[in-house]
Structures are given as C-alpha cells and as structure tokens.
Amino acid sequence: MNNTRARTDDVDLTRLFAPRSVALIGATDHPTRFGGRLFRTLIDFGYTGRILPVNPRSDRLHGLTCYPSIAALPETPDHVGIVLATERVFEALEDCAARGIPFATVYSAGFAETGTDEGRERQARLIAFARRTGMRIMGPNCNGVINFLDRFAMTSTGSIRGSRAPHGNIGVVSHSGGLGQITVMWRAMQTGLGISYEASVGNEADLDSLDFARFMLRSDATDVILLAIEGVKDGSKLIDLAREAAEREKPIVVLKFGRTAAGTRAAASHTGTIAGSDDIYDAAFRQFGLIRVSETNELYEMATLLRTRRWPKGIRAASAAATGGNIVQLADAGESVGIEWPAYADATQARLGELMPGYGKVSNPTDMTSLATGEPENFRRALQAIADDPSIDVLAPIFAFNMRVDIERGAEFVRDCVKPAAMLWIGGCNDDDQFTARDLIAQGIPVFRNATPCVRAFRAAADFGALVASHKSGARTPLRPAGADPDRARAQLKATSGKLTEREAKQILAAYGFSVTHELLARSADEAVRHARSIGGKVAIKVDSPDIAHKTDAGALRLGVEGDVQLRGAFDEVVAAARRFAPSAIINGALVQEMATPGVEMMLGIVFDPVFGPVIAAGFGGIHVEVLRDLAYRIAPVTPEEASRMLRELRAFKLLEGVRGANPRDIEALVSAIVRLSWFAHDFADEVVELDINPLVVSERSGGVKVVDALLVRR
C-alpha cells in the first residue's frame, strides 16, 4: 500500500496475447450468440495458431474439429476462453487447471458486477481458484483481448469486422468492452491511428488492467498506452507502472471515471469497482507522470502526437497560417494550457521579413495572410525559419484548404522538422476530396483538426519529456531527509497509550525534525505560573487531555495569557471547561505554551487512502481548506521538488510569496516540513491512521516553520 514497495507479481502475458494454440469452451456456430461471435472473430481476424473449439454438442464447427471437453483436447492450449452459464464456469476452470493451461479468459457475467452477495462470493471463489492453481484469469464479465500484430482476437466486438486494419504502436486497456473497443480503439482507428494490443478487462478478479498495461509497456510494438479505467485496486502497482513508463519513455494516457458522484455510482453498478478519492487519483497521476484526460476522444488525440515519442525541450510554441482567425484561436487555446508563444529572435524576424515584405514586425503565432496560400514555397521557407529559431520548442503550422501536394509537403515538414511538430489541418483538400487527415495520420504524421487537442498534446509531451529527464537524473527518487529519526519517534509512540495528546503528537513530530512550540505540562495552577516564567512573555494555556481533540470546541484554550493572576485563572478555567465538555475525559493538566510568532498559517495532514495508502495534504488555514477546498495532495514520500509543485497548485499560493505589503515566507522550510511529514506518513503507515498539523506557522524568509498544534490518531 505504499509506493516504495518492491514490485511483485510480474506476470508475463505473452502467451495470453499470442497463444500457440487456443481453446474456446462454449464455441458455437450460432451467428448472434456470444460464443458464436467470439468464435467467428477468432477465425476471421486471421489467427494462425491452432483453434480448438470445445462443445459436447458438436463434432465440427466452421470446418474445425470440435472437442467434447478440455480433457479430450489433442494438445494443451496456452489460453482458453470460457463462454458458459455462470454456474458452469468453475467446473470448466478445474478442467483447465487439470490440463495445466496457464491462461483463461472468463467472459461470463454474474459476478461482483451484479452487486449481489452471491455474485461477490462467486468472484471471491474465482480469486481463490487462481491463487490455489496458479492459473491466471482474465475477467470475468470481460470482452477479451485483441492482438493486431499476431492477428489474435478472442472477443465479441463488431468493431474489428471487415477489412483488417494494419497494426500500429498504440496499446488500449479498458474496463469496459464497449468503451475500450469502440469509443476508444475503433474511433482511434477511424482517425487513422494504428493499435498494437487491446484488452477489455472486466471485473479484474485476478489479472487487472495494470497487468495488461505492463505487458504492452514492455512490448517493443507499443509506444503509448491508453488506459480507460474506473479505478485501480493497488495504488503502488499503478505507481510502479508509471515509473516504468517514464524509464521506457512510453507515456500512459489515462481516462479515469468516477470524477463525479453520478460517475462513481454508474461505475459501481458496471464492474463493481470501489473507487478511492478522485482528488487523490488526480494528485497521483500528476505526481507520477500519467497524463490524465477527461473523455475518450482525448485519449487518442493525445496519442496522435505522443506515439512519435518526440519530447519538446519546453513549452515555447510557434505557428503560422494563412488564416488569421485560426491563429487567434490557437493562441488562446495554447495559453489556456500554459503554452508560451515567444517573440521570434532577430535573425528569424529578418528571414521572415524577406518573405513577407511590407509587414513590419512579425508576431508569433504568425498570420501570413494570403502570402501563405498564394506562395506555398514561401510558407515552407517561413516555417523553416521559425523551426531554426532557438527560442522555439515546438511548431504547429496551420493548413486550411490547400492543394494535395502542398499538404503533403507540409506533412513532410512536420515529420522531418528538427523540433517536435504537428500539423493543424482545419479544412479540406482543394484538388482531392478523398484526401483527409486520416491518410496522413495513418502514415505516422501527427495531424490535429482542432486547436485544443493540439496544444494539450504539446503540453503533455513537454511535461512527459521533463519527467523522463528528471527520472534519468535521479531527481524523482525521494530521499529520507537528515534529522528524521524513525526509531526515536517509534519509541515515543510506544511510550504513549491509547489516544495521544497534542504534546505527545508534537514530540513525535520533533523526532522527525519538526520545530514545535516550546511548552510544558502544568498539573496545577502553581506549576502553570512557574512554567510561564521559565518560558517568558505571554503564553497559551490549553487543556492537556487525550480525550479532547478539539480544544476550541471545548472552550479549553486561552491565548496571550500573562501575569500570575491571569495564569491561575486561565489554568482553572480550561480545566473546568474541559470537565464540563467531557466529564469522563482523562485530564493531565494544562499545557503552558509559548505564543508563536504570527505568520501565515497552514494545515498539513496525513490521510490514508484505500488505494494509495499514506497521502499527505497541504492547504492554508481557516476558510481555505474548509470553505474553498483549496487543498493539494501527494502520495508519500515526496521529493522537495514535488512538495514545491504541490504548494504551487494551491490557488492561494501567492500568500506565501507575500501579498498586501507582507514579506515573502520561508517556503524552503515549508517544503522541508512537507518532505519530513511525507516520510513520517510512509514510515508509520501501519501505526498511524491520521495526523493533522493545524496550524503550522510559516514565518518570514529564513524564519522557519513551527508546529503550534497537532492531532495524531493511532491506527
């Protein structure tokens, strides 16, 4: 449940995707039944291995010998498909196990997706069967795999009927068959993209979406993976996959459903997925470099560029077109996703000036007016000048209505350009109606029809390039900070029993290098007076009780107390207030605490996510978290770079830079505190279920941060 766990269970799915022979239990020649459609597809898609239909009621099916049982097969297949009534699935699986078959795909429904106890029990039984026998099972309630390289497809989908599409370098993994095979795969192919492998994984009783994605990641035939999921069961497995994707320089684009309550409900009734918090998924995707999109078309639009695996050095883009309105649209769309349109260098200006006489200074993106339409050669020269500009990272020339030869030359420019580039072709072809973007995309050229997907893909490619670079430099590996002493913290935690007081929680944090307020426990009013003298200045008086988590609610807190009379009064009052609030509470006395220097108040916390385990949260105090929900999350542990990115996600980040005349705050110390907290979350994942530091006071630059209050809940 945490992201430094060793990788386990690296199942190799080669023989599932490319079996030397395959059996299908429940094969039939009925054209519309599920078993019939599956069997027909298996034959028609061009599989070259041996197909072994199993059905006791037939001798031959579509010209192939049909066998009455698995036991009767003349050879042991690598993979068996099971299309049977739910109650007969287990019997078939036992037969398969007895023959030593390594992979089975269970298409039958009636498991966890029904939402019934019976269905859930069946699914648990399936999991237990897989564990016991070592057989690996895809499904149940799934629609199998498609292997475009080896022409193996054991699936019912109508989306691969007809002429066989050439394979490409895009892998697709989806929970849903209809969504993965039609809305993603078929639609991607309609735009001219080619697929390597597709998997519609269903309920994931044993093999899950990430196992299939990992197989694709490791295959030479796949350069980008599209993942359409309702959630994952194991966050650490997703993180491992993301790390491997960065190492292999193969981006994963993810569409994760359940962003809304309605989506979560719909997902639960679809494959029985139990989703963690979508905010935490979102944070994890950002932290580990998965590219998140929000609809199926965005998955393959991203792939149109990412499959070229050319990572821009930055986010500085340029474009040129004959149509000014489209330039304006592209400029807007780009800046909306953080793309910059820098001014051209002087040398570029000079070269463009020769091509566009009388136009003065040329802006970026560049409206070449009808000069571009009338003089295609000039347009290409202008693009070349822009590509040579050292201040430009990526290029997106716009084409509207042009002659085929000019569009093809534009495509060659995009393909051969020294910088990553994509063509934004918004119109048609003047001399060939049948010539479309699909033709160019099928040749591997990144062509977009709309500005937004184009700039989003540029942004994703640049971000992924930065991730790859930081992986290579080792900057992505979290390192335990000096001064974090788990042994001391563990000993302190052991020394406490039951619920922890503020003081105890802060002592544990101090063992991780946190600066905490100076404070002493007073058991009497006299002692409070003595402690206040030793601390000096005004103090806070807070009840010390493991049973009162929220001292303000109990009225058991006094701030800015000074002088013996006030001190005695405050001690008596907070103890009395605590007694009234919780008559049975254990009350140790009152904490006499230095008054922290005023500063920006933040809240840091640890939460435990069912999917990702220990997660850290950061936000500003007061209404920011409670009303505005301005919170950033990360999976623990984090690097300082990640902690810094996390803070910059907060809408109110400027408060740390100093606003309304205030000086900048000690962001460095805050980053260090987040890193320490993330290691604590990581180290104590089994002992601690919740921790809130609220407030953490952030002083002005070099002034550090201080824990003023903390609440720690033991598991």
Add this chain to the structure above:
Amino acid sequence: MNNTRARTDDVDLTRLFAPRSVALIGATDHPTRFGGRLFRTLIDFGYTGRILPVNPRSDRLHGLTCYPSIAALPETPDHVGIVLATERVFEALEDCAARGIPFATVYSAGFAETGTDEGRERQARLIAFARRTGMRIMGPNCNGVINFLDRFAMTSTGSIRGSRAPHGNIGVVSHSGGLGQITVMWRAMQTGLGISYEASVGNEADLDSLDFARFMLRSDATDVILLAIEGVKDGSKLIDLAREAAEREKPIVVLKFGRTAAGTRAAASHTGTIAGSDDIYDAAFRQFGLIRVSETNELYEMATLLRTRRWPKGIRAASAAATGGNIVQLADAGESVGIEWPAYADATQARLGELMPGYGKVSNPTDMTSLATGEPENFRRALQAIADDPSIDVLAPIFAFNMRVDIERGAEFVRDCVKPAAMLWIGGCNDDDQFTARDLIAQGIPVFRNATPCVRAFRAAADFGALVASHKSGARTPLRPAGADPDRARAQLKATSGKLTEREAKQILAAYGFSVTHELLARSADEAVRHARSIGGKVAIKVDSPDIAHKTDAGALRLGVEGDVQLRGAFDEVVAAARRFAPSAIINGALVQEMATPGVEMMLGIVFDPVFGPVIAAGFGGIHVEVLRDLAYRIAPVTPEEASRMLRELRAFKLLEGVRGANPRDIEALVSAIVRLSWFAHDFADEVVELDINPLVVSERSGGVKVVDALLVRR
C-alpha cells in the same frame, strides 16, 4: 454605453444578402487572383440575379458583359463588391454612392488591421464616407457573405466549391474568413448540418458582426446563430441582440477570442480589434443568455441540438445503453456540467423491470447490458418507459455498433420523443459502413459522437429555455428599487467639488437607500469627544480628506477608540499622520464613526468597461479579491435574480450561508444593495468613473448590510 439605451440603426441587410443584381469591381477571369475566385464563386454557386462585372480592361468575362465603370452599368445593383488595390477603393465607393447603390462589400486589405497610422486613417475615412453618404459598407479586409437559400455567394473561399449543399437553419457570423467559412461553416456541414447564411465581416468599419447576426435572427430561415468574434464595439448593441434572441427563441452561441493575453495580441494584429475585459464579456454572456463556447467545433456541436429549438423543462437527464463504460463516461460528463441523473419513478422501475428480468433496481443512466444489443425492440420499449417518467427532462440513448434499421428507429425515437432528446452514437453501423451520423444529422436529428458536447448542449438548451421563460414572465427587466433617489444623490454630488471624501461618498449612497455607518465630522479634538459621546460606545477615528483615498496606507485611521484621553490622542494622531503622508492635502478634520457590528465583509464596486459601460463587481473582502481574484461582474442595472446569481458565482459563496458554526448572513439585504448599486452605476454613468464600497458589512439574517467605507471617483 448602457443596456437600457433605445435600439438604433436597425439596418435591413436583405438586399446585401439577396441582391436583385450585383456588381463586382475588379472582376477578372484569372483563376487564382482574389477577384477571379470571387467572380467564379458568384457564378458557380448558382446566383439567379444579374451579375455585372466591372473591369475597364475586359469586355466579356466568363460569358458575361463586362462594364468599364459603375457609371456605365445598365442598372443600379443592390450590392457591389470591391476588389481593388487599397488606394483605389475610395474612388470606386464614390462612384457607387453617385449611382445610389445601397450596399458595398470592400474585400481589400490595408486598413486598421495593418496596425499603422496610415491604415487607421484610411479606416476612419471609410467610416466617415459611410456616415456621409448613407451607403452601408461591409469590410474592409473581409470575405463577404454566403446565402445558401438564394444561392448568392460573393466570397473567395474554397469551402463551398463542388456540389451544392442544401441549406439549413444555422447562421454563421465571424470576423475571420478562414475561421468562419472553414473551421466553423465547412466543418459544420461536414458533420451533416445545414447553413442558412454566413458572413465574414473583417474590420467592421461600418456594418459590424451584430448587424449581420441581427439580420439572421430576424430571418425565418435561421433558428440558431453561431458567432465567432474577437470582441464587439458596442456592448449595448450586443445586449439588444441577446434580448431579441430570447424573445424570438433563437439561441446565439458565441466563441469570443482573446481569453488570454496571447489571444488578445493575436486578435489585435488580425483585425485591429480592441478588446474589453474578457471577464466582463463572460459575465455579459451569462447575464443576457448568450451561450459561450471555447472552440470552433463546440459552436456547431451546440447547434446540432439547439437548431431543434426544443427547450428542456430542466436539467434532469436519463440515458440507456448496451455498453456500461459509455454510461459511466456520460454520467461523469453530465454531472460535470450540472446535469442531474435522477432515480426513476416507481412506475418506470416496474416497466423496466419487466424488460430486464433479474436485474433488480435499475439505475439511471441505465446499463441495459447485452439485453439492448440482442433485443432492439426491448431497448426501444425501455426508452419509451424512461421518456414517460415525469422526473426526466431530456434523454440521450447511446448506440454503439448496431444494424442500420435499429439506428434509424433510434433516430425516429429521438425525433418523435415527447421530451427533448439526442442520440449519442459512439460507434458505427454493422451492416452498412457508409451509414454515419452525418446521414442522421442531415435529416435534422441531433446526434452526438461524444458525451461532453451532448451534455453541454443539453445544459445550454435547458438554460436557454429558462431564459425564454423568464423573458416571457417579464422577470428579466430590471426595475428601479424604491428608495433610490437619483435627484437627491445628484444634488449631493453637485454640492461637492473635486475629489470626494468617504463621508460625501457615503451620503450619496445613502440617497440610494444604502445603510451607512453613523458618523460625524470633528474639526477639533474637543468636537471629537462630543461626537463620540453622542454616538456612544467605541468609535473609529478616520482622517477626513478628499486627497487621501487609502487611509490605512496613510496610518490615518484608529479603530475601537473610547474615553476622552484616547479620543483626543486618536484625533491628533490621525491628523498628524495624514499631514506627514500628504503634506499638501486638504484636511477637513476627522470622522468619528460608530464601530460596525462585526459581520462578513464584502467589496462592491463599479467599474466602467470600454465596451459595456457601467459594470458592477462583487467579492468578499481581504484576500478573496486581491489574491484569489474571486470576483463576479454584471452589466448595470440588474434584477434581484441576477444579483443573486452573481453572488452564487463566487467560490466563497458559502461564507454567506454560514460556515464553521456561523449563522447565515442577510443575503436578501446584500442582493438589494447590489441592485441599488447597479442603478446608481446606470444613472451616474456620465458623472462617476469608479466607486468602491469596501467593506460592506453583511450582518446575520435580517440584520441588513452597512457601508463602512466608500471611495467615489468623479469622471
């Protein structure tokens, strides 16, 4: 410059769009020159009126008699196109005016879009010419109009070459030719939509985008208008157009560029448009019911549904499909734009239960599993049951891969459904590859390929329906609130000279019914003591000076002062501080002011926008406006409903509902204050350039609101 101005300048463009005869100055038979392309299109598009080419160097062009000059024409055309070198345009225009020609389109560039003084002067001359002669001019730097009904097209675009598309009911207006005619119009037609009129308006020296949009709005042939603009010159004209659109129940979808700095720069260099604040455009679109989208494809996707002019009664949607993954995607996409998926009524559940035996309670959106694929008749019955459910306003059945007959029956269901409905067809056709969504869209059926545009269109249709209903009920007309006394306020403003003090500004606000703090001007410390006694309790002491706008910055403000000694000290201190801060300032003395009851502090303001005139702004005090930019705008004046909607746009709106144990605030009084302020902004548009009420303290329910400080800047 304000939205209650009378409508003026209602030019009728019928003879521009459908001239009985048309002349083209600069016609040529050269195939690639602009004048040649224009002339060719005029002939090929099927215009049935008389075409009169004008070119002194030809006698005949494409078989038509060519005339040496406008003077030589055998008849006076309704509309003349001018394709000449820039310097020769005016001579041609004078000739046209001499013949009494009512409409001219100037295609030539070289005007304001060049960004040069010379170009701007030329454009000013063009405007003056139009004013002087009464001739109405389209352009310059434009690409003319297309009239699909009467087959009149005087434009250079390649996007209408080839076979003639049937006309439809969608009007398109764009600044840019390439964007309007290709990225919007041609692309819309590629999806199966039909166009009535298109106008590419260029620099708008005389006729502007709104004149063309109004023509389309008033034509029976147009049911929805797509507007792609970089800005408008006159906000009140846009508002009038929006009101007329609501009255005629014809929605306007608007893509407004310049959302970002890069987009604004690109727009400025394209047609020389000077944009107002995009935030204020955005507020105006929402206030007056224009449907804003962010990219060209969204324009025609919206039109796919809106052209049916069926307004849902609400935002409660339902869907059903054979593919669960797509159901999940649709549920997520819907809730993201505020669409609800209510549970079905019991009667519906019962009907669906019969169709889906063994599935228990059916959820919405509904995964019918393979029951839908295998039994198309059952699927239609299920859709009918859902359509009959009184808790459902709109339907979006999903189709994946189906037989043509089943898709066609689905389309019939969508067309004939008692509730507004759209088909979400994500896949293809099993038995006819050539049958696509385009075929259905061309028949007028709303068909979507992706979930997001579908739910966005539903949301826009429901919102537009609500707007239409509130227009009919009269609720959209702002009414002057009782107690707002412009005469008294004007008299008070007149009584002041130069800059206004806080006290003077508040007295003017009091004349509009605002409750302001009780305060008295003290000219001496003794007077301050007397005033404080008469006010009672603790008071604030603030310097009273027209020259010191920000008293806190000057240190000329003391809060919570009481007792004679403190009062005298405070008076002396604030006066001394003010003298130090601004030695030459006029200092009237100090204001002795009651301390306002603590409450939620808000900021209300008036700003003057170059496009929309007086605009009101509202936000919470403190960091909300300055750091978080959490501000809402509206064009003045507003209705209470609009003021309420404005507050609900604020991210921190919950602060008014009561958070962290606080009681709800007097939102009603706040709404009333916003309405009053909006009338003040409207009434004093010519006298006041800026007004800030900061803070306005909002007390608990029934406690009202109070102006604590105000700054008014005279024009």
